[in-house]
Every structure is written in structure tokens, then in C-alpha cells.
Amino acid sequence: MNKKTLPGELGISLIFVSLSIFIVISALYILKADITLSSPGAFPMFVSMIMLITSILIYKDIKDNSKERYNSSLKKTMTLLFNKDVLGMIIFILIYTIMLSIAGFKITTLFFLWGSMIFLKVGNWKKTLIISVSTVASIILIFSFVFKVILP
Amino acid sequence: MDIISKLLIPFVNINLSFYVAIGTLLGLYIGAIPGLSVTMAVSLLISFTFSWDTYSAIALMVGIYCGGVYGGSRSAILLNIPGAPAALATTFDGYPLAMKGKAGKAIGITVIQSVIGGFIGTLVLAIAAPFVAKIALLFAPRDYLLLAIMGLFLVGSLGTDSPKKGIFCASLGVFLGLVGMDSFTGQGRFTYGNVNLMGGINYVTAMIGLFGLSEALIQIKDIEVVTVKQKVDKIIPSWKTIIEYLPLSIRTSLIGVFVGALPGTGGDLAALMAYDHAKRTVKNPKVPFGEGSIEGLVAPESANNAAIGGAFIPMLTLGIPGDAVTAIIVGAMYIHGLRPGPMLMVESPDVFWLIVGGLILANICLLIFGLTGIKIFAKIVEVPKNILMPIIIVLSVVGSYSINNSVTDIYWMIGFGILGYFLKIYKFSVGPIILGIILSPLLDKNYRRAMITNENNILSFFADFFKHPITLVLVLFILIMIFSKCKSFKKIKNRLFSKD
Numbered sequence: 001m002n003k004k005t006l007p008g009e010l011g012i013s014l015i016f017v018s019l020s021i022f023i024v025i026s027a028l029y030i031l032k033a034d035i036t037l038s039s040p041g042a043f044p045m046f047v048s049m050i051m052l053i054t055s056i057l058i059y060k061d062i063k064d065n066s067k068e069r070y071n072s073s074l075k076k077t078m079t080l081l082f083n084k085d086v087l088g089m090i091i092f093i094l095i096y097t098i099m100l101s102i103a104g105f106k107i108t109t110l111f112f113l114w115g116s117m118i119f120l121k122v123g124n125w126k127k128t129l130i131i132s133v134s135t136v137a138s139i140i141l142i143f144s145f146v147f148k149v150i151l152p
Numbered sequence: 153m154d155i156i157s158k159l160l161i162p163f164v165n166i167n168l169s170f171y172v173a174i175g176t177l178l179g180l181y182i183g184a185i186p187g188l189s190v191t192m193a194v195s196l197l198i199s200f201t202f203s204w205d206t207y208s209a210i211a212l213m214v215g216i217y218c219g220g221v222y223g224g225s226r227s228a229i230l231l232n233i234p235g236a237p238a239a240l241a242t243t244f245d246g247y248p249l250a251m252k253g254k255a256g257k258a259i260g261i262t263v264i265q266s267v268i269g270g271f272i273g274t275l276v277l278a279i280a281a282p283f284v285a286k287i288a289l290l291f292a293p294r295d296y297l298l299l300a301i302m303g304l305f306l307v308g309s310l311g312t313d314s315p316k317k318g319i320f321c322a323s324l325g326v327f328l329g330l331v332g333m334d335s336f337t338g339q340g341r342f343t344y345g346n347v348n349l350m351g352g353i354n355y356v357t358a359m360i361g362l363f364g365l366s367e368a369l370i371q372i373k374d375i376e377v378v379t380v381k382q383k384v385d386k387i388i389p390s391w392k393t394i395i396e397y398l399p400l401s402i403r404t405s406l407i408g409v410f411v412g413a414l415p416g417t418g419g420d421l422a423a424l425m426a427y428d429h430a431k432r433t434v435k436n437p438k439v440p441f442g443e444g445s446i447e448g449l450v451a452p453e454s455a456n457n458a459a460i461g462g463a464f465i466p467m468l469t470l471g472i473p474g475d476a477v478t479a480i481i482v483g484a485m486y487i488h489g490l491r492p493g494p495m496l497m498v499e500s501p502d503v504f505w506l507i508v509g510g511l512i513l514a515n516i517c518l519l520i521f522g523l524t525g526i527k528i529f530a531k532i533v534e535v536p537k538n539i540l541m542p543i544i545i546v547l548s549v550v551g552s553y554s555i556n557n558s559v560t561d562i563y564w565m566i567g568f569g570i571l572g573y574f575l576k577i578y579k580f581s582v583g584p585i586i587l588g589i590i591l592s593p594l595l596d597k598n599y600r601r602a603m604i605t606n607e608n609n610i611l612s613f614f615a616d617f618f619k620h621p622i623t624l625v626l627v628l629f630i631l632i633m634i635f636s637k638c639k640s641f642k643k644i645k646n647r648l649f650s651k652d
Contacts, residue, residue: 012578016320023327023342030341037610038603040334040341043596047326054320061316081577085372090570093365093545097562100549113542120375120538135543143550152553152562 005062008077013059020052088119100152110136158505159278161207162513168211172510175215176517182216183223183235185547190220190236194480206488210503211510213484217477218514221419221456222266222522229258230532231544233363237355237590238419238456240583241427243363245441245448252444256526260387261446262453263522264394265401269454270515272405273412273461278508281465284413288466291414293601294616298626299414300591300598303421304584305633317580325588326595328353335593336600348560355589357552357561361568362575362582364548368541369573375537387526393446400430400447401454408455412462418475419456420590426455428633461511468492468504 027048031041082090096112113132114125122128143149162168182193193216224236229246242262249258276284291299304322331342332352343349404426411422430451431441439445459475466472471493473479485492490500497504532540552565572582606612617627 006578009578012574026342026344030339036603037608037613038600040337040339042603043599044327044330044341047323047330050323051320051327054316054323057316058314058320061314081574083373085375086369086573089369089372089541089545093549093566097549097559097566100562101559109546113546116542116545117538120372120542122536122538131539135546139546139550143554149550149554150557151550152559 007073007080010059010062011077013055013062016055017052017059020048020055023048024052085120089116092116092119105151106136106140109139155505158502159509159512161502161506162211162509165207168207168506168510169513171208171211172215172513173517175212175217176219176514177215177521179216179219179221180223180226180518180521181219183220183239184226185235185551190217191477191480193220194477194484206485206490206503207506209484209488210481210506213481214507214510215514215517217460217481218270218457218511218518219521221460222263222453222518225262225266225453226259229262230255232367233544234359236419237359237586238423238459239452240420240586241423241452242449243583244427245443245445248442249444249449254444256387257389258444258449259526260523261389261393261449263519264389265397265450265453266457266522267515267519268394268398268401269405269408269456269458270460270511270518272402272454273409273458274508274511274515275461276406276409276458277461277464277468277511281469281504284410284462284465288413288415289470290622292616292620292623293598293605294613295620295622295626296414296594297598297602298623298630299411299417299421300595302626302630302633303417303424303591304588304595305630314579318584321575321580321582322584322588325585325590326592327588328358328585329355329589329592330596335597353564353589354555354561355586356555357564358568358589359586360548360552361565362572362585364544364551365565365569366572366576366582368544368548369569370576371537372541375541388523397446397450400434400450403433404429404451405454405458408458409462409465411455412459412475413465414462415466415472417594418463419459420587422459422462423452423456424587426451457515464507464511468496468507469494471496 024045027041027044029041031039031045033039034041036042092112092115096108099108102108110132113135114128117128117131118125122131140151143151162172179190179193183190194213221236221238224234224239225242225246226235228234228239228242229250232243232247234240234243246258246262249255304326305319327342329352331349332340333343333350334341340350407426407429408419408422411417411425412419427448430447434441434445434447437445437447441448463473463475463478467478467482471482471491473482482492485503490496490503548565548569549562552561553559555561575582575585602613602616606616617623
């Protein structure tokens with residue numbers, strides 16, 4: 001049965017095959033120090049072989065079943081995976097995590113929430129500010145005071 | 153009469169009733185928030201309750217345990233993010249039901265089923281604890297290995313239309329669980345000289361990333377999709393509905409108790425096995441499994457709460473914890489001068505019956521607290537995505553940080569989140585990865601123990617499959633599971649059962 005592959009589907013299956021080969025080689029390095037069935041490398045070797053076999057079968061399935069085998073282009077793949085909103089949020093999350101250690105939880109989280117909601121077009125900046133402030137306050141109340149969890 | 157008076161202690165003592173009730177309520181909300189876990193809550197409680205009397209400390213822990221296991225299903229249904237690994241199977245049908253506007257109905261069913269499972273688990277604990285413990289003791293390392301393999305096959309084939317993708321994800325999870333220090337020899341595996349990897353990869357971080365952050369990114373990708381209006385009438389299932397699914401509830405609860413009684417397993421494996429049992433035995437569900445089937449909610453929810461009673465069986469009768477939470481409760485009991493094990497029933501039978509009574513009361517509280525506030529909870533799904541998703545991301549960051557108070561865990565969570573996002577786009581299921589990480593130590597240790605027992609002789613290892621009845625039964629189950637997925641088996645089955 002032919003079915004349309006998603007852009008980049010063949011590529012990702014190749015990445016999984018490559019990853020599996022890398023893991024098999026790593027497992028071999030562990031196994032070679034002690035080649036017995038109960039050694040630290042035996043079970044990892046077994047698992048990595050299952051990964052390799054299944055990734056090859058997945059790659060084969062995609063290649064055989066797809067009618068539009070070469071539909072993918074890098075541009076189409078990037079459009080599928082990273083639209084503006086997703087890419088923007090990933091960048092925000094990374095900046096947020098870096099700033100946590102520098103500026104602390106309260107200010108960083110407030111700006112992250114406010115900035116994200118404006119970026120995702122919530123609308124009125126006053127409304128988003130109120131939502132952000134109340135969210136940060138609730139998190140501090142629930143996590144710090146009720147559950148005694150240490151915040152970042 | 154003496155037993156009954158001990159059983160009623162949590163009911164007649166106002167303080168103990170209060171602790172069980174407050175514990176259940178707290179546990180429900182802790183379990184519902186991804187990143188907060190029952191294990192974490194109970195371990196925090198050990199320090200809190202150090203100076204308390206024994207009964208109060210145990211009553212609070214029992215309440216949190218019971219509420220927390222159920223609580224994980226809330227976020228599983230509403231957000232497709234299991235609050236706990238035991239709620240993983242609940243996402244398969246709970247979230248599709250919420251997407252059809254029936255979150256209230258789903259939550260109502262899960263409350264009732266959790267309470268039914270909880271009562272059955274407690275009943276088995278009260279009546280059959282020593283007997284079930286004896287059977288659990290008969291499980292050899294190879295049996296645990298086979299059980300873990302069965303769990304991975306189950307999750308590899310459930311919740312996905314491609315078993316190959318499921319098995320790949322399960323084996324990826326097992327590989328990730330192997331990263332770190334080998335528990336037998338102390339050497340690093342897959343650490344590549346990095347000291348930070350010696351501690352391994354925390355499954356909670358992976359779960360928050362793969363379910364929490366990745367789901368948030370998927371929702372942001374489709375941010376134009378309008379949120380579904382939730383129908384929150386008829387929350388409490390009718391008696392007719394409860395009776396209709398009662399035979400399934402009882403069967404899956406018994407599966408839950410038994411799996412929970414096996415040390416090292418827990419509600420997550422119990423729920424998946426129960427889900428698979430439901431899929432195999434319910435031939436014509438009104439709604440197909442994976443699309444909002446009621447049976448798909450009944451099975452895992454009754455099993456994971458029944459597993460609580462099961463987990464207490466080896467803990468109280470043998471001193472061997474059934475899961476991570478009971479392991480912490482064992483520690484708490486030692487701190488308070490108790491010795492869980494065969495002598496507990498002789499030296500401190502009141503503690504055994506306190507736990508049984510506490511579980512009964514906790515399930516009653518769960519019924520009350522679980523059925524209230526559902527309308528508010530269901531409205532969470534109606535919050536616009538551009539407001540809800542940034543909040544979920546913040547909760548994911550807080551949750552992953554709270555594990556070890558380390559920013560490194562946040563980066564791990566982000567990495568798993570992006571991986572989970574890619575996997576979901578290309579129709580891979582992320583549940584098998586989590587279960588693989590959780591079961592990896594069980595698989596590795598029991599495989600190596602089995603090999604050491606057989607002096608590294610593979611023929612002797614396989615010969616044992618035919619010499620021991622428990623092993624033989626497990627092997628047959630696995631073979632049936634594998635062959636039932638094959639096309640040739642399906643052809644034979646259709647030919648045999650065809651009316652022509």
C-alpha cells in the first residue's frame with residue numbers, strides 16, 4: 001500500500017539507523033572488556049541490536065511504501081517541523097532557562113510568560129500581564145509554601 | 153472482633169481520619185501536576201513526620217499514595233500529559249474523550265474505577281496477603297525479566313499503529329535507562345567520559361519532556377485549532393454504566409493487585425497489562441480503543457489503584473517493598489521503630505490493620521474529593537492554548553528542577569521535549585520510551601542474575617523456561633502476544649472463525 005510520506009520522514013528514519021549503529025559500536029566497546037553473557041556489555045548489546053533491526057525495518061517500510069519517495073526537501077521539512085510559533089517558543093524556553101540562574105525565578109518567569117503570550121498573540125498586553133503575575137504568584141504559593149518545593 | 157476494632161481505628165480517631173482525608177486531597181492534586189510525584193511527596197513527608205506519632209505519619213502517607221495514583225489521570229485526560237507513569241495508559245482513551253468534549257465524563261469514570269480498584273486491592277490485602285506474598289516469592293529473576301519484556305511488548309504495541317515503531321521506542325527507552333553507572337560493577341556505560349552522565353537519566357525528567365513540553369510544542373504548532381467546549385453534565389456514571397463494566401473492573405483490578413504485589417513492578421506495568429487485557433477480551437467496544445473507549449479508561453484506572461493494595465502485600469508480609477512509594481514507607485516505618493516483615497503481624501498487627509483501614513477510608517475520600525471540582529478541572533481544557541501552553545512549559549521547568557534542584561535536569565527536559573516533538577510529528581509513540589527507561593534496571597539486573605544463576609550457559613537459561621511453570625506461562629503469554637500481531641496469524645484466525 002502506498003502512502004504519502006511526511007517531509008523528512010525518510011531522513012529521520014536514517015538518523016535513527018545511524019544512531020542505532022553508533023549505540024551498537026558503543027555497546028561493543030563495553031562488551032569487549034568482558035565477553036560473557038552476564039557482563040555489563042551483554043544486555044546493552046542485545047538492546048542496541050533490537051534498535052538497529054527495528055530502525056532498519058522502519059526505514060525499509062517508509063522507502064517501500066511511499067509513492068512520493070522524493071517528495072521531501074529541506075525547506076518542506078523545516079516548514080513542517082518548525083513553524084514560526086514553535087521555533088520562537090523553543091528559543092524563548094532556552095533563553096528562559098539560561099536567565100533562571102542569572103535573574104532568579106520570579107522575574108524570569110514573569111517575563112517569559114508575558115513575552116510568550118504576546119508572541120502567541122493573546123491580545124491585550126494588560127490582560128497578559130495580569131495573567132502572568134497571577135500565575136507566578138500561584139506557582140510560588142502552591143509550590144513553595146504548600147508543597148515546600150524549591151523553585152529554580 | 154479484635155481485627156474489626158483495629159480496622160476501625162482510622163474511622164473512629166478524628167485525627168487519623170483527618171490525616172487520611174487531607175493526604176488523599178493533597179495526593180490528588182500532587183498527582184495531577186506533572187513534575188510532582190507521589191514518591192517525592194512521600195519522601196518529603198518522612199522528614200516532616202519524623203516527630204509525629206507512628207499512626208498519624210502512616211495515615212497521611214497512605215492518603216497521599218491513594219490520592220496521588222488517581223491524580224495522575226487528571227492531566228492525562230485533560231492535557232495528554234500523564235501526571236504519573238501509572239496514568240500513561242489513561243492517555244490512550246482519556247485524552248481522545250476530552251477532545252470530543254467529554255472530559256467530565258472521563259474524569260467521572262476514572263474516579264469510580266479507581267475507587268473500585270482501590271477497594272478490591274485493599275480486600276485482597278486484608279484477606280490474602282500471606283498467600284499472594286508466597287506466590288510472589290516464587291518469581292525468579294528470569295520471571296521478572298520476562299514480565300518486563302512483556303510490559304515492553306505491550307506498550308510497544310499499544311497506543312501506536314506500528315509495532316515496529318513501538319518496539320524501536322521501547323528499546324530506545326531501555327538504552328536510555330542503561331546510561332550511567334552499572335549497579336553490578338560500578339563502571340560507567342554510555343557515559344563517554346562525562347561525569348554528569350554517571351548518575352543516569354532520571355525518568356521523571358524524561359517524562360516531563362516527552363509528554364509535557366513536547367505536547368505543549370505540538371499544541372503551539374496547531375495553535376489555530378479551536379479548543380473544544382467541554383460537556384460537563386452527567387459526570388457521575390449511572391449505576392447501569394458501573395454494573396455494565398463491573399466484570400471488566402474486577403478482572404483488571406485483580407491483574408493490578410497481582411502485578412502490584414511483585415516487588416519492583418508497580419501501577420504503570422499493571423495499568424498497561426490491564427489495558428491490553430481489555431483490548432483482547434472486549435471484542436466490540438462501542439468506541440474503538442484509542443478513540444475514547446470507556447473500556448480503555450476502566451481497565452488501567454482500576455488496575456493502577458488496585459496495585460496500591462498489591463504493593464503493600466510484600467511490604468508488610470515480607471518487608472520487601474512492592475514499588476518506590478512502599479520502599480519509602482518501609483523507611484518511615486523503620487524510623488518509627490517498626491519492622492515490616494513476617495513478624496509485623498505478630499508484633500504489631502495494629503499497624504497492618506491501620507493500613508488496611510486507612511486504605512478503605514482513603515478510597516472513600518477519593519470518591520468524595522474526586523467527584524467534586526470536576527467542572528473546574530474540565531474547564532482547564534477550554535483555556536486558550538496561547539495562555540495555557542506557556543503555563544504548562546513553566547510547570548514543566550519547575551517540575552524537572554524539583555527532582556534534584558539542578559538546572560541540568562531542565563536542559564535534559566528540554567532535550568527530551570524537542571525529541572518527543574519530532575517523534576510525535578512522525579507518528580512515533582513516546583510512552584514506550586518512558587516505560588523502557590523505568591523497566592531498564594529491572595531488565596538488566598534480572599537478565600544478569602538469571603545468567604549468573606545459569607553460569608552464563610544460554611542453553612541452561614532457555615531450558616529453565618520449560619522446567620518452571622511460572623516461567624512457561626510467561627513465555628507462552630509473550631509468544632501469543634508476538635504471534636497475534638503477525639499477518640499470517642490474523643489470516644488463520646479469520647479463516648477459522650469465518651462464517652463461510
